[in-house]
Amino acid sequence: MAAPKKGRSASAQSRPGRSLAFILIAIAALTGGMFLSGHPTPRLGIDLAGGTSITLTAKNEPGQPNAINQTNMNTAVDIMNRRVNGLGVSEAEVQTQGSDNIIVNIPKGTNSKEAREQVGTTAKLYFRPVLATEVSGSAASASPSPSASSSSSSKATDKATEKATSSSSASPTASATSQGRAVTDALKADSTPSASSSASSSASPSASSSASPSASSSASASAAATKLQAQYTALDCTDKAQRARAGEGSKASDPTVACGKNSSGQWQKYVLGPAEVRGTDIKSASAVFDTQSAAGWKVTMEFTSGGSKKFADITGKLAKNQSPQNQFAIVLDGDVVSDPFVQQALTGGSAEISGSFDQTEAQSLANMLKYGSLPLDFKESSVTTVTAALGGEQLHAGLIAGAIGLGLVVIYLVVYYRGLSIIAIPSLLVSGALTYVIMALLGPTIGFALNLPAVCGAIVAIGITADSFIVFFERIRDEIREGRSLRPAVERAWPRARRTILVSDFVSFLAAAVLFIVTVGKVQGFAFTLGLTTVLDVVVVFFFTKPLMTLLARRKFYASGSKWSGLDPKALGAKPPLRRTRRPSAPVDPKEA
Amino acid sequence: MSKLGTLGARLHRGEIGYDFVGKRKIWYGISILITITAILGLTVRGLNMGIEFQGGAVFTTGKTSVSVTQAETFAQNSSGHDAVVQKLGNGGLRIQVAGIDTDKSDKIKDELAKDLNVNTESINADLVGPSWGDQIANKAWEGLAIFMVLVVIYLAIAFEWRMAVAALVALIHDITITVGIYALVGFEVTPGTVIGLLTILGYSLYDTVVVFDSLKEQTKDITKQTRYTYSEIADRSINGTLVRSINTTVVALLPVAGLLFIGGGVLGAGMLNDISLSLFVGLAAGAYSSIFIATPLVADLKEREPQMKALRKRVLAKRAQAAAKGEPLETEVSDVMLDDEPEDDAPMVVGPRNQPASRNRGRGRPSGKRR
Numbered sequence A: 001m002a003a004p005k006k007g008r009s010a011s012a013q014s015r016p017g018r019s020l021a022f023i024l025i026a027i028a029a030l031t032g033g034m035f036l037s038g039h040p041t042p043r044l045g046i047d048l049a050g051g052t053s054i055t056l057t058a059k060n061e062p063g064q065p066n067a068i069n070q071t072n073m074n075t076a077v078d079i080m081n082r083r084v085n086g087l088g089v090s091e092a093e094v095q096t097q098g099s100d101n102i103i104v105n106i107p108k109g110t111n112s113k114e115a116r117e118q119v120g121t122t123a124k125l126y127f128r129p130v131l132a133t134e135v136s137g138s139a140a141s142a143s144p145s146p147s148a149s150s151s152s153s154s155k156a157t158d159k160a161t162e163k164a165t166s167s168s169s170a171s172p173t174a175s176a177t178s179q180g181r182a183v184t185d186a187l188k189a190d191s192t193p194s195a196s197s198s199a200s201s202s203a204s205p206s207a208s209s210s211a212s213p214s215a216s217s218s219a220s221a222s223a224a225a226t227k228l229q230a231q232y233t234a235l236d237c238t239d240k241a242q243r244a245r246a247g248e249g250s251k252a253s254d255p256t257v258a259c260g261k262n263s264s265g266q267w268q269k270y271v272l273g274p275a276e277v278r279g280t281d282i283k284s285a286s287a288v289f290d291t292q293s294a295a296g297w298k299v300t301m302e303f304t305s306g307g308s309k310k311f312a313d314i315t316g317k318l319a320k321n322q323s324p325q326n327q328f329a330i331v332l333d334g335d336v337v338s339d340p341f342v343q344q345a346l347t348g349g350s351a352e353i354s355g356s357f358d359q360t361e362a363q364s365l366a367n368m369l370k371y372g373s374l375p376l377d378f379k380e381s382s383v384t385t386v387t388a389a390l391g392g393e394q395l396h397a398g399l400i401a402g403a404i405g406l407g408l409v410v411i412y413l414v415v416y417y418r419g420l421s422i423i424a425i426p427s428l429l430v431s432g433a434l435t436y437v438i439m440a441l442l443g444p445t446i447g448f449a450l451n452l453p454a455v456c457g458a459i460v461a462i463g464i465t466a467d468s469f470i471v472f473f474e475r476i477r478d479e480i481r482e483g484r485s486l487r488p489a490v491e492r493a494w495p496r497a498r499r500t501i502l503v504s505d506f507v508s509f510l511a512a513a514v515l516f517i518v519t520v521g522k523v524q525g526f527a528f529t530l531g532l533t534t535v536l537d538v539v540v541v542f543f544f545t546k547p548l549m550t551l552l553a554r555r556k557f558y559a560s561g562s563k564w565s566g567l568d569p570k571a572l573g574a575k576p577p578l579r580r581t582r583r584p585s586a587p588v589d590p591k592e593a
Numbered sequence B: 001m002s003k004l005g006t007l008g009a010r011l012h013r014g015e016i017g018y019d020f021v022g023k024r025k026i027w028y029g030i031s032i033l034i035t036i037t038a039i040l041g042l043t044v045r046g047l048n049m050g051i052e053f054q055g056g057a058v059f060t061t062g063k064t065s066v067s068v069t070q071a072e073t074f075a076q077n078s079s080g081h082d083a084v085v086q087k088l089g090n091g092g093l094r095i096q097v098a099g100i101d102t103d104k105s106d107k108i109k110d111e112l113a114k115d116l117n118v119n120t121e122s123i124n125a126d127l128v129g130p131s132w133g134d135q136i137a138n139k140a141w142e143g144l145a146i147f148m149v150l151v152v153i154y155l156a157i158a159f160e161w162r163m164a165v166a167a168l169v170a171l172i173h174d175i176t177i178t179v180g181i182y183a184l185v186g187f188e189v190t191p192g193t194v195i196g197l198l199t200i201l202g203y204s205l206y207d208t209v210v211v212f213d214s215l216k217e218q219t220k221d222i223t224k225q226t227r228y229t230y231s232e233i234a235d236r237s238i239n240g241t242l243v244r245s246i247n248t249t250v251v252a253l254l255p256v257a258g259l260l261f262i263g264g265g266v267l268g269a270g271m272l273n274d275i276s277l278s279l280f281v282g283l284a285a286g287a288y289s290s291i292f293i294a295t296p297l298v299a300d301l302k303e304r305e306p307q308m309k310a311l312r313k314r315v316l317a318k319r320a321q322a323a324a325k326g327e328p329l330e331t332e333v334s335d336v337m338l339d340d341e342p343e344d345d346a347p348m349v350v351g352p353r354n355q356p357a358s359r360n361r362g363r364g365r366p367s368g369k370r371r
Helices: A006-014 A016-036 A070-086 A112-120 A138-142 A156-169 A182-191 A205-209 A215-234 A240-245 A305-319 A359-370 A388-446 A452-481 A486-518 A522-553 B002-013 B024-044 B068-079 B105-116 B132-158 B161-185 B191-218 B230-240 B242-267 B271-302 B306-325 B330-336 B346-350 B357-362
Strands: A051-059 A093-097 A101-107 A125-135 A256-261 A267-272 A282-290 A296-303 A328-332 A335-338 A350-357 A377-386 B056-060 B083-087 B093-098 B124-128
Touching (some): A016 A522, A070 A093, A215 A267, A256 A335, A267 A335, A296 A305, A388 B271, A452 B191, A522 B191, B024 B161, B093 B105, B132 B161, B132 B191, B242 B271
Antiparallel strands (some): A051 A377, A125 A328, A256 A267, A328 A335, B083 B093
């Protein structure tokens, strides 16, 4: 940066019009792009638009000094993202900041209290038996017609649905004898025979209540089954909103429906039994590479003593079933993250999940299992709620302050630089326009949001932008004082001014860049704006101020050094050769050199 | 304009000028005094750390008729902690409660809304855990340290290590002054202040670099001439860029003042105010340090170089010789440096007179009014 390019200066010198045209076209194009993108104003940050901003800081836990790392932070962001957007919040954003912070921004108009509770709390992780499953979306068309002829569909995955559908149509009279009905069967299976083996673990009152199914319990079970069936039928996992609502409000002890992605990346929907094992039952989990059987990555789990008993029970039970009922689903916050098959009862207090994992998948699953939820513990560092009214007021005040500051600068420039302010003021305006347009464009592209510190940064940048042409103008004036006429003065002043501008802007940019990378929170938005405006300053000086100066230097008004041009040699005190004696102005200075 | 314009012209020609480098001892003294005061203020009074550093909450309400004292009581009752209440320009209140954590905030907010008879939704709450402010500050210090290292490396490459050192000293000096003023006046330190302080660093260095750039240019061929010592040229550079420094500082301070007095005035204390206040203090300090500290320091360091010592000896010898002859000699050598300035024949016109020695010593001084 310190070494300015020769070539550019030459072209700017000889073809100022081209540079001017270039920057004007660039502005026009950017502005056009801005309107085309449909975001004609910069995206406002939470502190200006109103809303809630929560900063969560990861806590270091004893014995796990390396737990706070990029992978875990990203997993946490994923999980939190799922949670806030599961609230039906649109445009809530979750992002990491610095090495150990997560910022959750929730725009105004949403239930921030609920969001706060959701975001920070530990997630709910359950192991539930799979009662039925199918690929969602495409197959859904088969289910709405409750035709009694279950033979109409021959697809294996549809089997459960079809049967279940027929059962749902017949449900008012549902009796224990209707055979092959996936949901009701499974429910019954859970509430009757299995009560002896595992009901204690799930602590479901209805399940443990009756060893022999009484009429009432079977009736309620079938009513619940009907509801569940309806839910399951209607569920389309490819729809985001539906996914978020799936299984909403269901208790751990009740069956539920859920969505999850299968290994081929398709959405799969599930009917799941009551939770058998909870996230808290898992002592640890890790991703390991299976070197023996070369089966690739797998996840191993260790259970607590209570957990291993529950796990042994459920696996023993599931292993006897047919597919898909020999699967259990690992459900995190209502989403199925994994649905491993059970081959045998696992009693050792440890288990492994194998499948076609790659390393990242295995590790992320292990993390979810290990921490029950978030891979890290978080605490709220700051919570800011801003009503849109106050945010707007602050923005307003900031803009007024900026406008007044700009106005004062303009007045100062006009008074001091007179005709030159015709260059200075448009330079400021071009710089301002570019800043605005780019900020607006960066909103949708990189998620830049204008917050209050950024507004401050932009206002402060007025000074930095103005300084560039002050340096240039002063150089030109120095040349004129040497007795040069304007055009050579401009060309001589430029290389020197250019170097000064580049060197000092580089320092400014360096400061902004370091701050942006290192710091967190409010400082970051400020640093970004400062860096952006510094870069734009260089662009404006090179492609606008200098070419305009070159062009205007050809005009008689400036070249002749008119009194109002700001370049009047007389007013500047240029010395004509042998102008005068120097005596009067050479006072004796008795000090030593 | 004309006045400043002529001032600029006279500064440029060296007709007038302030002997910044020559009087550096005075300015060093003043700066050391300021620094000591700042350190004393810091140790005795300490900084008034804002809520962000202690943990607590700031509630901002919309327009309300409840008085400040009433609001204080309400806030203390609902939180169980001392509260500081300020009236805002828009008729609202700003209520600060230290020492509560983020869990309690919702409850307090609800109670406040009831007490103040305003809608819960119209209260803004800014709640921070006790370590959040520290984290911002720590990260900022970290950023500052990295920035300083990088800038020193950059300046050492682009200029030379002496300038890098001087710039760094000036930078530390600026921080000290700003922090000292905050300690003495008792302004509240918030993350906004930290932001302002960080900006100053960039700005202070920016200012210093402009002067250094001119200095570097002017001293390019310094050893080939015998008219000026390094210090004298340094002085010329400062005087030559003085008008720019004044202009830049004015132009930078105007928007900040707008932010401070208008933006802050409307809303009372807040982020806008915090940033602009520290900027205002820091910008002034930055302008001062680049003129009075950084450049004299470079001259000081430079004069220790054997080369510059030799030059100084030659310059002085020449002057002594000239004094002995009563003849000004600079016409022979003057075009070596500042080659962009056309030669001035004036000395020959007025030159020879039986001048006292002081006249000739005065000649050729950078602040020495002529060249």
